[in-house]
Amino acid sequence: MAYKVAQAAKKALSLDYSGANRLLLLMTIMLCWLIAVGAASITIFSNVYQVWQLNQQGQISLYLLPSSDDSEIQNLQEKLVAFPAVSAIQKLDQHKVQSLLQPYFQTTQAFPLPVVLVATVKPNIDRQKFDALVHTLAPTAEIDDNRAMLQVIAKTVNLSQWGIFVFSVILMGIMSLLVILTVRTGLREQKKALSILQFLGGTDAFLTNLIVRQIVLRSLLGWGIALCIAIAIVVCIAFIWPFLGNLLTPQVWLVLFFTPLLLPIIAWVTASTTAYSIVQKS
Amino acid sequence: MLATRVTEKPKLSKDFTVCECCLSAAALHGYNGHQSNNRVKKDLLYMIRFENVSYTYPQGEKPAVNDLTFELPSGSFHFLSGPSGAGKTTIFKMLYLDILPTEGKTMLLGKNVGNLSRNEIALLRRQMGIVFQDFRLLDNLSVRENVLLPLTLHGAPSAEQEKCVDEILDWVGLGHKTHEQPERLSGGEKQRVGIARAVVNRPKLLIADEPTGNVDTAMGKRILHLFCELHKHGTTVLLATHDRELVENFGFPCLYVQDGCIKKIIPGGQELPKQSEIEDAA
Incomplete structure (x- = not known):
């Protein structure tokens, strides 16, 4: 009602x-x-x-010349692993590098593959010191800097x-x-x-x-x-x-x-x- | 201008005479004769009290109501009569607080309406029953719903509401048309719905503007009998009408309005004056 x-x-x-x-x-x-x-x-x-x-911030790629010798790569890996805020460093195998670069070189298969090292880093890494160390150990190395992007x-x-x-x-x-x-x-x-x-x-x-x-x-x-x-x-x-x-x-x-x-x-x-x-x- | 006091004045101690229903009305307002002064007693014992009230419409040149003074005691029954354009409707508009006087003081149910907020005006209207000449029913509601409307504003218990509505509709002779839409009713039936709606919350004051204006003589008398019954239960009634026969037959005093003020008080049962007589007296 x-x-x-x-x-x-x-x-x-x-x-x-x-x-x-x-x-x-x-x-x-x-x-x-x-x-x-x-x-x-x-x-x-x-x-x-x-x-x-987070993925982008947590990884830094290093590109070394295809002619780089193993001892130089080994040395670089050891020094970089000991650097503060670097958790691990991994060398990509040639197949993976090829698949990564393939899209940029579609016309030819015969190109020299660079050596790619991927460093897993923490957010508090000092990029300036890290870059300086890489350039000291491997002056021709290219560091993939995605900060601008x-x-x-x-x-x-x-x-x-x-x-x-x-x-x-x-x-x-x-x-x-x-x-x-x-x-x-x-x-x-x-x-x-x-x-x-x-x-x-x-x-x-x-x-x-x-x-x-x-x-x-x-x-x-x-x-x-x-x-x-x-x-x-x-x-x-x-x-x-x-x-x-x-x-x-x-x-x-x-x-x-x-x-x-x-x-x-x-x-x-x-x-x-x-x-x-x-x-x-x- | 003729200052008017209605002859059926109640008596109270030295200054006033009061009938039983007036005293009960005063008690409802919380009046205590030993503590209040005469002025307060006077305000409480009169349902309606106009003091030098004037009203001029915004576009009007002369006042529609001019220096009007009158009082109606609690529990009284009065007619308000007069020629068209005399100011009856303006007086009614002031009574149901559609307009406020431009000058003077209006007391309704013991309250000075000039000092009331919108909320207080609404609450005061709940203690009044208003019957309009043009019915003012809502066509999208049934007869029962129209009569229920004032109760929905009160928040009264629902079982009581239903019972009350049924009783009132039976009382006005519309118990068999509760679910009809108003547009399917005759003028007299619509007016009775309007009366049922006005009295359903047992108002202390009932004002009716030409309730017999749109119905035949027999229906007019029937409607008047309904008002008389309400009056017997202590409701103060003020009824505007043009119908000389009704006024003369029902034996209640009549306030005769002309040119915006009360020209004459005609005691109950006496004949209404003719227009020429009023003009001569003025």
Whole structure:
């Protein structure tokens, strides 16, 4: 019975008759889906980038001339292993070197292969001293310095994160505008009901709450539908490309679930302020 | 301008005479005769108290209500009559707090409405029943839901609400039309729904603006009998009507309004003056 009574008040000030209300549901589904999938993709991308960055920072490749003799290589290996923050040094076999260089020399198979040493290092390595030691022991050696590339990629990642932030702000703005439009048009159509409820003794807070409840419930419904669609898509992708499935960490799922909740929160805040100001002016 | 005091003034100690229902109304307001001064007693014992009240519409040149002074004691029944454009509707708008006087002081149920916040105005309206000439029913709600509306604002227990609504609808003779939509009802039925809605929360003050304006004479009398029954239970009733026959037959005093002020108080059972007589007296 209490449900029935509450229904009478809810029905009196229902926004269901407003076309903008249906648009709100559709747009909430779209925006929530976009945010869910976008945020999950960014998290996966960020995780992949972090792993790659750690790998890049943890390895230094040294290229020696093909004519380098074994004693020189042996000496270099021994000295470098003893260097602080170097964990290990490994000489790549010729097949692996060939496969690494193959893409750059597609026209010929007959090229002299350099000797490649891969040093596994800790992040606190002193690169200047390390480079100086290598040049002392093997003056012709080339050191693979990927710091510039890492910086470029880091900047790109930062930029893309800012881009996503700006995009999110735009989405939130769209959501706010939609809610304002829905509340305004809805209350314009329900002007008579609003005035009757006021004459019956409805307080501003009570009337605002009637409107806000509808907006929040609708945006939560939109969130739920969008979430179901997003989960279905992610599961399908993981099924089709299993290697992507490995990237779906708990963090990715959390982001997928909770980031789109931002839109119902925005809807709640916007609906509260808009409805309250309209009710007060009426 | 004619300052007016209604003849059925209650008696209290040396200064006032009070009937039983007025005392109970005073008790409801927390009045304690031994502690309060006469001014406070006066405010509490009168449901409506206008002191030199004037109202000019924003675009109006002359005031719609001009220096109006009158008081209605708790538990009384009065008609408000007068020609079209005399200011009856403006007085009613001030009574249901749609507009506030531009000058003077209005006391309703012991409260100075000039000092009330929006929230307090809403709470005060909950103690009043308002019957509009144009019914002001919500077409998207059933008869039952329309009558339930004031109770949803009160938060009363649901079983009590259901019982109360059924009783009221039976009382106004619409027990068999509870699930009908208002648009399918006749004018008299709509007016009875409006009355049921106005009295469902047992108001202390009932104001009705031309409740018989849109119904035939027989239905008008039937509606008046409903108001009389409410009056017997202690509700203060103020009823605006053009219908001379109703005013003369029902034997309650009538406030005759013209040019925005009360020109004459006509005791119960007496004939209403003709327009020319009023003009001559003025």
